[in-house]
Amino acid sequence: MLRGADRAAFAVAFVGRLRRAGVRVGLTETDDLVRALGVSPPVTRELLYWTARVVLVRRFADLAVFDRVFAAVFEDASPPPAGDAVAAVRRDDDVHVPVPAAPGAESAPGGGLPWATLPAPVAAEDDAEDGVPGVPELRATHLAALAERPFEELDAAETERLGAALAASLTRWPRRRSRRHAADPRGRTVALRPTMARARHTGFEVVSVVRERQLLRPRRVVLLCDVSGSMRAQTAAYLQMMRAFATVAEAEVFAFATSLTRLTPALRQPSLRAAIDQASESATDRFGGTRIAASIAAVLDSHHGNALRGGLVIVASDGWDGDPPERMTAVMARLRRRAHRILWLNPRAGVPGFAPLTGGMAAALPFCDALLPAATFRDLTAAAQHFTTAPPG
Template structure:
């Protein structure tokens, strides 16, 4: 029941405060909302909900998990089978719909089964799919992790200098002569090869200014969850350019976001898009990183600098990049048109401008990256 979930959240918040953590009623409410949205099926997922909503710093995670274990230890167990009286590891904590709370699931690193995982993805999509990223709490954003993992970022293929065996293609003379040794020198079979194709590099330039902070966090989480085998380089910018690719490797989305914030000292600061693009072009972009790559710029276009600088730098980038996609959360608003400021200067140099503000709008972005979407949005 909802009352029992609220009571459980209040007890957990009290245990966190007793451990010296700054957990007030607002964070307790976020935890309860995250549990209601995710409907965690294992204790591990319940711990994810707790750390995402109650820990305000990396050093608080261990204390939050200890507080959760203490509160769960105080909840009576219920029999799994009344016939034999055995105890079940499930705790008698009811969720908003009266269902038993998550059982003590697999050890850390485990997960729900395929059917449970599918249910969690469907639940997250149904409840949060149309919610603006700016309206989501940290717990609700974490709840979208499974749904984002169901997506796949892809870029167009490019020909490489490496080759692979093929039924049709150029004759590999050396390989054909080696094969002829087994037939007395007669080349009865010609060995052919064709160029190998690989996905193009994805370069992401993400605006982390105050107006873009919630969308930047969602995009960083998407890159972590759905990148697959794409060779991706990620930079953030506001008043300066920061490479955060190493911060996104081999860690959870929540920790990746925390590391990204530490690596980018101007998170939630002002915005100088043109100057940041100049720094990217001058250092690594035009020199090679952006050559033949798909460049994704995530920004609302609110630039405190000179729009002419932005236009000039995008023109430089356009000459070396394979494709430039601009993701703007404001593009979904009725009547939006890039007639002034940064977006007006950027539009002529973009292959696609898409509105990305929630989970439901991400397929449009994925299509734009592969080149299967239109050049611009409906405007």
Template sequence: MNASPLPRPLLPFMDFAASLRANDFSLAPEQTESFVAGVGLLGPRSISDVHRAAIATLAPPPERRDEFDALFRLVFLGQTVAAPAAAKADDDDEIQAFDDRDGGNEPPESAEPEQSGSAPTGAERLFARHFGEATENEILRRFQRAAPVALPQRRSRRLISSKARGQLDMRRALREAVRRDGEVVRLPVLQRRPVQRRVLLLIDVSGSMKDRTDAQLRFAHALARATSRLEVFTLGTRLTRITRAMKRSSRDQALAMASTLVADWDGGTRLGDALQAFLAVPRFAGFARGAFCIVLSDGLERGDPSAMTDAVARMSQLAWAIAWLTPLAGDDGYAVETSALKAALPYLDRLGNASSPERLCGEILRFQRKAG
């Protein structure tokens, strides 16, 4: 019976132990177990915590501490290990590092020597450095950090103490008067506590949105990590609630669970019927009441246009605001062409651009409700 593979988070620790043994470090299996357990106890908040656990449990010899640190940087940070400057080509103590990402037992070497930056020089070299665009994961991480503050809020019924103008807190004022022998220095006031509005996310998973579906589900998971007041539905030829899947902490698990729940991936486009089905269920319609509704769709309705227009009109009466974000808006000279979306435009607070993760996240963070 084959042993089950190691969990993915443990692989770097096993690779590090293998690299140490390959470079003649004395390492017992119990030390590797202690290393993993020590990292778990620390609950590492940075790579320095992992390094401290490695020093404490694996006990490298003081004279080989530099080699130990170089191997640590190679495995956990991906930095290339360089041989000591005084070492010779035939030196038996040359470091041999193991990293399965490089496909070999030694760090990759550059085919051409790099002349610039290797030694101090007074020569001037002018060139332009081009920085790559932020990856989708980085964009979603930034969005996840900024969303809790940027998402719209409402005033709840719960009252909290305030230093600004508000309702007089008579009970507290009387307590202060009793404590100060009838003298009231400052009148305490109360104001209604602000809370985040519910967010309703409707994702079009029809065939015309096939190229965008994966990115939109990753955005939905990032939004679910940023707010607990979120409801997520997919629209296609049917309506499917995937809120529970998106609340999973692991994005891979969330997407895998969603893939089993939704049965109409890349199918036909019946947005109007799906929205009508949403409003026909009282529990679902309640999710839209006072909510910030986000629709990710190109609006290419193939069914009855009046069904979609009627559904959007009814939803606008329930929701706080509706933002319809379409990937087609990224094209120059974009104009709404479908009769269904044209008829629904007066009921939308925003028709925005969802052509890329950066544009989509920016639309949400900078959303302003239509006046009136």
């Protein structure tokens, strides 16, 4: 029911009317209403009524006032006056417009909903580097809604924004224990050499003990993405994911269809458009057949295979493989002995009733630590959080 409306602006304006009518509502209740609308989007006016009533009304004496204010807002459906609370919380560059009623429903005066806050336009010079005209800047709520949409429903601009949001979410990365140590008063082991060096000044009587701890290093990450014909809808989004991994985590990234292509140098360019264009040109076999087992074997046999030792290996593919399952089993067994963890991202894993019935997926699954869905940017963000929160090992 609030499609196209800014939930925060709506909650502040509605609470402002309740406060002027005498209902005791504070900032805590306003924040609770914004969160409740995000958790349970109101598809009908009745559901919106009960959500707002449960969150905002704390006294029985306020029920009649709440019903009167709610009816005045959603039955009259007139935009708030100039001195309303919306004007106090809106920015100078916000535009408030009525939202049309649903198709087939009677159009109330004002267009069905009292107001909606449109995003502010971005100046054209902000995108002058890429030659793209100014477009509305999406807010966090709009990006969250786009992140839940399948990849094939997103245009190029939306995919780039969500790719940037995915890169910004990679603030942590899995780490491993190294063989090096550093002095730390909270360390569990005693550093013998520094301790004895201090004891030389006290007649070799150990007066102070120097403790140390193991240093943690970022774990190596290798990402292999399927860009074959069956993954055409996911290729643009997966290129954004590969760039995020290559730039933020300094991962080794590869694309494969019938052959293997290393995209790490191309995707580490400063310019996003140039990186994506060069990566697309480098993968000459994209949208063709699929040879997953042969591609993984090519990584193992190359000099980049050393990055797999003790590393985190992520394979993004639907599991449709042109190689026989026996070869996939042999290759994954080799990879399992070399890698620390293996994660498989499958765009169809989140579909209800999904089962890994394809030969390649069924052969690879026993060697994987986790099979995660990857059909939306929300899935990719959740997958990133899944392996970034892993304890160091």
